[in-house]
Amino acid sequence: xxxxxxxxxxxVSILFVLTPGADWAYAITAGLRYRSVVPAVSGxxxxxxxxxxxxxxxxxxxxxxxxxxxxxxSTLGAAYLMWLGVGMLTSPSAPQExxxxxxxxxxxxxxxxxxxxxLNPKVxxxxxxxxxxxxxxxxxxxxxxxxxxxxxxxxxTCAVVYxxxxxxxxxxxxxxxxxxxxxxxxxxxxxxALGTALVIGQVLL
Numbered sequence: 438x439x440x441x442x443x444x445x446x447x448x449v450s451i452l453f454v455l456t457p458g459a460d461w462a463y464a465i466t467a468g469l470r471y472r473s474v475v476p477a478v479s480g481x482x483x484x485x486x487x488x489x490x491x492x493x494x495x496x497x498x499x500x501x502x503x504x505x506x507x508x509x510x511s512t513l514g515a516a517y518l519m520w521l522g523v524g525m526l527t528s529p530s531a532p533q534e535x536x537x538x539x540x541x542x543x544x545x546x547x548x549x550x551x552x553x554x555x556l557n558p559k560v561x562x563x564x565x566x567x568x569x570x571x572x573x574x575x576x577x578x579x580x581x582x583x584x585x586x587x588x589x590x591x592x593x594t595c596a597v598v599y600x601x602x603x604x605x606x607x608x609x610x611x612x613x614x615x616x617x618x619x620x621x622x623x624x625x626x627x628x629x630a631l632g633t634a635l636v637i638g639q640v641l642l
Contacts, residue, residue, distance in 0.1 A: 438578055438587075443587065445571065446587050446590065446591075447594065449563070450587075450591040450594050453562075454595050455598060458559050459518050459557050459559070459628050460595070460599060461602055462521075462522075463521075463549070464599045464600075464602040465602060465620060465624055466525065468606030469607070476547045476550070477547070477550045478596065478600050479547055480550020480551045480552075481550040481595065481599060482550075482592050482599075484552070484553065485554050485555075485591060485592050485595055488554075488555060488560055488561075488588075489568075489592070492568060492588070493581040493588070512636060513556065515632040518553075518628045518631050518632035519628065519629050521553070522625040522626065522627070522629035522632065523629065525625025525628065554595075563591070568584060569584070571587055572584060606620070
């Protein structure tokens with residue numbers, strides 16, 4: 438692929454990644470609640486890779502031609518985000534080094550991360566709607582290979598930012614329990630707002 442195309446997509450990708458949303462909220466929660474942010478971030482990265490594979494396999498084109506199915510998936514994603522947000526509002530994360538919150542299985546944290554990213558409307562927009570616009574069906578690379586290449590660039594960016602956000606929350610907020618509670622509740626409110634906006638968007642459409 439042309440380096441200029443990859444750089445152009447990366448610039449769009451990093452703007453999405455640096456915009457706080459459900460992914461940031463979960464990374465912050467993981468930093469406060471668990472001993473390591475790696476399982477949570479790994480789950481989110483896996484979710485992005487799954488979405489990239491879906492686009493590369495051509496499933497995105499099928500979804501685009503089935504508004505009802507796309508609306509159902511979007512609504513499920515919205516409901517999941519709102520459910521997570523309500524949980525963060527009612528049970529805000531507090532800094533923990535051990536105890537139940539610090540010993541949740543890696544598998545559970547990873548699966549939750551897959552749900553956060555795989556059902557995130559921001560990921561839908563970037564990978565399903567914008568990514569294909571940076572490909573060239575007549576280019577020397579197969580279309581699927583171009584999509585995978587751009588998807589990997591996006592995932593690497595996500596890894597750097599999300600690990601930084603989670604580690605920053607662990608270092609900065611662990612010493613400030615009151616601030617940690619406020620940030621957790623704000624993160625929950627963000628998730629609820631994203632889910633609500635997605636539902637409203639489906640209704641208006």
